[in-house]
Amino acid sequence: MKLKHKRSPCSIAGTLDFLGDKWTLILIRDLLGGKKRYNEFLASPEKIPTNILASRLKMMEEAGIVNKQRYSAHLRRFEYILTERGRDLWPVLQEIARWGKKHIDDTWDGPDWFWAGDKEKLKN
Numbered sequence: 001m002k003l004k005h006k007r008s009p010c011s012i013a014g015t016l017d018f019l020g021d022k023w024t025l026i027l028i029r030d031l032l033g034g035k036k037r038y039n040e041f042l043a044s045p046e047k048i049p050t051n052i053l054a055s056r057l058k059m060m061e062e063a064g065i066v067n068k069q070r071y072s073a074h075l076r077r078f079e080y081i082l083t084e085r086g087r088d089l090w091p092v093l094q095e096i097a098r099w100g101k102k103h104i105d106d107t108w109d110g111p112d113w114f115w116a117g118d119k120e121k122l123k124n
Contacts, residue, residue: 001063018063023048023056025096028089031066032114036079060086
């Protein structure tokens with residue numbers, strides 16, 4: 001993946017340049033959990049603004065994290081499916097969740113599917 005803006009050749013900095021905003025990993029969490037459609041993302045408890053949602057989905061599509069597919073022939077309705085590159089972020093999210101559970105008060109454990117780590121089940 002070629003980043004438009006990269007601060008340095010450091011792999012941590014490069015990853016944060018792409019994933020470091022407060023919405024991208026939340027959208028990947030939702031995609032891992034089975035959400036695919038715009039309104040499903042809007043229903044998440046974090047309440048992502050619509051303009052940011054549209055921007056992040058477009059960025060994720062351009063980066064090869066998701067594929068955008070039309071799901072209605074009558075309307076311009078799309079769903080978003082994680083690619084292998086996107087599914088490869090699952091263990092990253094699990095480690096972030098482990099750290100948060102250990103160090104941040106009043107955080108949730110997450111559902112069982114999240115900890116199972118079976119990426120094969122995510123292939124659509």
